[in-house]
Amino acid sequence: MTASLSLNALVYGHQQPLFSPMTLNCRPGEIWAVLGANGRGKSTLLDTVTGVLRTISGSVDVRGGVGIVPQSFRPAFAWRVRDVVLMGRARHIALFAQPKREDEQQVMQALAQLNIAHLADTLFHALSGGQQQLVMIARALVSASQNILLDEPCSALDLANQQTVLQLISNLAHDQSRTVVFTTHDPTHALQIASHTLLLLPNGEWLAGATSDVVQETNLQRAYGLPVRKIQLADYACPVLAPLFSIHR
Template identity: 40%
Template sequence: MIEAQGIILDRGPARILDGYDLRVETGSLLAILGANGVGKTTLLNILTGLLQPRSGQLRVEGSIGYVPQLFQAAFSYSVMDMVLMGRARHLGLFGSPGTRDYDIARSFLKLMGIADLEERGFNTLSGGQRQMVMIAQALTSECSILILDEPCSALDYKNQAKVITTLRRLNRDYGQTIIYTTHAPQHALEAATDVLLMKDARTYRHGPVAEVLTPENLSDLYEVAIDRADVAASPRHTFAPRFVLEDTG
């Protein structure tokens, strides 16, 4: 469980967060949406302890595993090496992984569906594969809270589907508490139990997906008309922006 109260953070003369309150219950899956630069990553960095707010209180019950935005490793680590890095908190300063650590790493590689990549070089993988490796690394730390910053950034539809399906399965089948940022309302609609819409430093909405993720709230969030789009012969729906293009003649 994570509870934040009255979080205030400044960056230079600009106030990024001004009085944010947030409670993430154990076993919930929270999606955070908002425009570029509104402070989504900043909020994640506060929740993970990477940033200290100017004021406010933060209470975390459990350990956190953090998956940053998609990146390449500085050195030619194997997939197994990357996943084993998640065991660092259990090994101590000069410890080295043992049989149990390898077993745990392999169990999460299997859970992510990438056991066959164990010996591959991390930087040779596709974006979607690298993202699965980083999720496996975080889970290998045996964290109780998994936090991901735009896990579907720069991924094609196929790999986005893999990541979102994996997050939903981790939450539903294993009770994993998950927080992730996204620019796609559909990613929240498909997987999340709760949503946080960050409008600006002071204005936000937080609550269950069915109550908060509405066309009206999304239109206000992104300052563009957004409609609900129902899928034919299905109970499912999505959201679509209504772009108004200027006629340049």
């Protein structure tokens, strides 16, 4: 299948290149996890894909549009949750036209999928960080973009909401053939839902491929600088990862 998002010998970074040239193809139905230590370049990669930041060299090809879920969003006005989500429909509403009933329905449907329909009329800035994160995911859902990029979508979420969001990401790829790229600090999330993983390593190196190949103990140790064990539980299909912290008293 043709890629909907391709990096072609991409070199990116703010002033200096962060990595050796990166080539990868993300196809409809695939979920890509982007893993790497703090400050390694995950958000900068998403900014480069969306065109906020210029490439240093190489190129990014996108087919079918991009919906982005940023790590945080500070609206300039006192918008209600339903208005923030409706912004995701902007591409589908003609200039100076009113949103249609269908647009409003999609907004409510997306909020319901995330179990936050009851917050539709609440002011966005009055929500908790985790609730705001769910609203931003709803906004990307209604955008109907082929490619959905999420910057640490679970970082502010409790365990039950992490499960909700991971399930939703999985459904987006498998039921709607969207191409999903998400960054995370939890490599277990990659094992849970990502078909593919891009692992950002020190010294400008990176690894990309099937999650089962990339998310391995030795690679994670290189990425994070501490040992990580991959554990297969007897009664749970997906392996879990345990960081072996070394705390001195």
